Amino acid sequence: MNLKSKNPTLYYLQRAAFYLLVIVIGVYLLAPFFWAVLTSLRSPGDLFLTPTQFIAAKTTLSNYTEVFANPNFQRGLLQSLIVAVGSVAISLLLGAFSAYALGRFRFKGKAIVMYVILAVSVFPQIAVLSGLYTLINNFGLYNNPLGLIMSYLIFTIPFTVWVLTSFVRDIPGELEEAALVDGASPLQTLFLVLFPVMMPALVTTGLLAFINAWNEYLFALTFTSTNRTVPVVIANYSGATQFDQPWGQIMAASIVVTVPLIILVLVFQRNIVSGLTAGAVKG
Amino acid sequence: MTVNTAPKPAKTRGIETARARQAFWLLLPTLIAIALVAGYPLYRTIYFSMFEANLTAPDQKTFIGLGNFWFTTEDGIALGFLQDPQWWGAVKNTLLFTVISVFLETVFGMIIALVVNSAFKGRGFLRTAMLVPWAIPTVVSAQMWAYLYNDSFGLVGRGVLGGVALLASSNEFLGVEQRIWAMIAVDVWKTTSFMALLILAGLQSLPSDMYEAADMDGASKWTQFWRLTLPLLRPALLVALVFRSLDALRVFDIMSVMLGNVSAARTSMTGYARQALIDNQLLGMGSAVSVAVFVIIMVIVVIYVTAFRVKFD
Numbered sequence: 001m002n003l004k005s006k007n008p009t010l011y012y013l014q015r016a017a018f019y020l021l022v023i024v025i026g027v028y029l030l031a032p033f034f035w036a037v038l039t040s041l042r043s044p045g046d047l048f049l050t051p052t053q054f055i056a057a058k059t060t061l062s063n064y065t066e067v068f069a070n071p072n073f074q075r076g077l078l079q080s081l082i083v084a085v086g087s088v089a090i091s092l093l094l095g096a097f098s099a100y101a102l103g104r105f106r107f108k109g110k111a112i113v114m115y116v117i118l119a120v121s122v123f124p125q126i127a128v129l130s131g132l133y134t135l136i137n138n139f140g141l142y143n144n145p146l147g148l149i150m151s152y153l154i155f156t157i158p159f160t161v162w163v164l165t166s167f168v169r170d171i172p173g174e175l176e177e178a179a180l181v182d183g184a185s186p187l188q189t190l191f192l193v194l195f196p197v198m199m200p201a202l203v204t205t206g207l208l209a210f211i212n213a214w215n216e217y218l219f220a221l222t223f224t225s226t227n228r229t230v231p232v233v234i235a236n237y238s239g240a241t242q243f244d245q246p247w248g249q250i251m252a253a254s255i256v257v258t259v260p261l262i263i264l265v266l267v268f269q270r271n272i273v274s275g276l277t278a279g280a281v282k283g
Numbered sequence: 284m285t286v287n288t289a290p291k292p293a294k295t296r297g298i299e300t301a302r303a304r305q306a307f308w309l310l311l312p313t314l315i316a317i318a319l320v321a322g323y324p325l326y327r328t329i330y331f332s333m334f335e336a337n338l339t340a341p342d343q344k345t346f347i348g349l350g351n352f353w354f355t356t357e358d359g360i361a362l363g364f365l366q367d368p369q370w371w372g373a374v375k376n377t378l379l380f381t382v383i384s385v386f387l388e389t390v391f392g393m394i395i396a397l398v399v400n401s402a403f404k405g406r407g408f409l410r411t412a413m414l415v416p417w418a419i420p421t422v423v424s425a426q427m428w429a430y431l432y433n434d435s436f437g438l439v440g441r442g443v444l445g446g447v448a449l450l451a452s453s454n455e456f457l458g459v460e461q462r463i464w465a466m467i468a469v470d471v472w473k474t475t476s477f478m479a480l481l482i483l484a485g486l487q488s489l490p491s492d493m494y495e496a497a498d499m500d501g502a503s504k505w506t507q508f509w510r511l512t513l514p515l516l517r518p519a520l521l522v523a524l525v526f527r528s529l530d531a532l533r534v535f536d537i538m539s540v541m542l543g544n545v546s547a548a549r550t551s552m553t554g555y556a557r558q559a560l561i562d563n564q565l566l567g568m569g570s571a572v573s574v575a576v577f578v579i580i581m582v583i584v585v586i587y588v589t590a591f592r593v594k595f596d
Contacts, residue, residue: 018403097312131324151320154317217539262415269414
C-alpha cells in the first residue's frame with residue numbers, strides 16, 4: 001500500500017506481473033477445454049487448418065446432431081444415468097443412517113467402524129476387480145447395470161458416510177432431543193427432524209458422489225460389454241461411418257457429458273468446496 | 284451389543300444400551316454393503332492369487348501357493364510376475380508418475396490458491412475457472428489431450444506451440460519413456476484444481492490477525508509465507524497429499540484412453556494387473572498382481588500416516 005506512493009514504478013511493475021500471472025493461470029486452466037469446444041463446432045474437413053484459420057472457420061452443429069443420433073451414445077447416457085443415480089441413492093440412504101449413528105450416538109467400537117470405512121476409501125479398485133468380476137458373473141450381473149451399481153458402492157458409500165458424519169456432528173443436539181422427548185423413534189427422528197436439516201449436505205454429497213460415479217471407468221470397462229456407460233463410450237468412440245477417428249464428434253460427445261457437470265459444479269460452488277474439505281481434508 | 288461402563292444410575296445405562304443397539308441397527312446396512320462389495324471381493328482376490336485359474340472357468344483351479352508371484356519351471360522359464368521386467372517397468376513408471384505429478388500439482392496448486400486468495404479484479408472469474416478442469420471427467424480430459432497431442436490434428440502434436448508429437452513414437456518400447464511425461468502433463472492439468480481448492484479452503488481458515496501482527500513486525504511476504512502460511516497449512520496439505528498420491532498410484536484411465544490397454548500395462552500397475560486378469564484371462568495371475576498393488580498402496584498409506592503423523596478426524 002505504501003509502495004504506491006513511495007515507488008510507483010515498482011508498484012505498477014508488481015501489479016502488472018501479478019495480472020500476467022492471473023492471465024497465464026486462466027489460459028492454462030481453460031485453453032484445452034476451449035479448444036475442445038471449438039473443435040466440436042467445426043466440420044471434420046476443417047481440422048487440418050492452421051490454428052488461426054481454424055478459429056475463423058465456419059461454426060456448425062453437425063457433430064452434435066451426429067453424436068445424439070449415435071445409438072451407442074444414447075445408450076451410454078441412459079446407462080450412466082441409471083448407474084450413477086442408483087448408486088448415489090443407495091449410498092445416500094445408507095450413508096444417512098450411518099452418519100446419524102456415528103455423529104450422534106456413543107457406543108463401543110465406533111472408532112473401529114470409522115477406520116474400516118476410511119480404509120475402504122483408500123482401497124485401490126483393482127484390489128477387488130477379480131473378486132468382483134467372479135461374483136458378478138456368478139450372480140449373472142455381467143453387462144447388467146445392477147452389477148455396476150453394486151460395484152460403485154465401494155467408493156460412494158465411504159465418501160457419503162464421511163461427509164455426512166462430519167455434517168451431522170455440527171447439527172445442534174437440541175433438535176433431536178426435543179424429538180426424543182416427544183417420543184419419536186430414531187427412524188422418525190432421522191427422517192422427520194434431521195433429514196430436512198441435512199438437505200444441503202445431502203444435495204452436496206449426492207452431487208459429488210454422482211460426479212464420481214458418472215466418471216468411473218475401470219469397473220464400467222470391465223463389467224459391461226454392450227451396456228456401456230458414457231466414459232467407456234467416449235473412450236472407444238467410433239462414428240456412424242468408418243472414419244479414422246472422428247475428433248469433432250468425440251469432442252462434441254465430451255462436451256455433452258461435461259457441460260451439465262460444469263453447470264452443476266458452478267451452481268453449487270460454495271457447497272462443493274465445503275463438501276470436498278469435509279470429505280478430504282478431515283479424512 | 285452390551286455397554287459396560289462404571290456404575291451409573293440404572294436409567295441412564297438403560298438409555299445407553301438402547302442407544303447402542305439403535306446405533307448397531309443404523310450401521311448394519313452399511314456394514315453389510317461394505318462387506319459385500321469390498322470385504323468379500325478382496326478376500327476372493329487374495330484367495331485366487333494362490334491358484335492357477337482361467338477367468339472363463341474359475342472353478343477349474345489348481346493351488347500353486349505363491350507360484351503366481353515367483354515361479355521358475357525346470358527349464359528355467361520364469362513365470363512369476365515378480366520376475367517379469369514389464370511389471371517392474373510399470374511399477375517404475377507409476378512411481379515416477381506419482382512423485383512428479385503430485386509434486387507439480389502441489390506447487391501449482393499452491394500458486395493458484397495464493398493468487399485466488401488475494402484481492403484483485405477478476406478473482407471470482409479465476410475461482411470459477413479453477414473448477415472447470417476438476418469438473419471434467421478423467422476420460423474426457425484424456426480424450427481432449429489425446430486430440431491435442433495428435434500429430435496430424437492436435438495443437439501440441441503438430442508442434443504449433445513448440446510441442447512435439449509425444450504420442451506418435453513409432454517404437455512401442457522406446458515410446459513409453461517419453462509418453463509418461465505426456466501423461467504427467469495431463470494429470471497435472473486435470474488435478475491441480477483439486478489441490479488448489481483444498482489449499483484455498485485451508486488458506487481461508489487461517490487467522491488474519493497473525494498476518495497483521497507479522498506486517499507490524501515488518502516481516503516480508505516471503506518470510507510470512509515460509510514462517511506462517513506453510514506451517515499452518517501443513518495438516519490440510521498433508522491429507523490432500525495423501526489422497527492425491529493414492530489416486531495417482533492407482534491411475535489407469537489416462538493411460539488406458541490415451542495409449543490403449545497394451546501400453547497402459549507398461550505405464551501403470553493397475554493397467555498391468557488388468558491386462559493379466561481381463562485381456563489375458565489369467566484369473567490367478569491377475570489376482571496376484573492386484574494383491575501386490577494393494578500391498579504397495581497400503582504400505583505407502585502406513586508410511587505416510589506414521590511419518591507425517593497425519594490425523595484423520
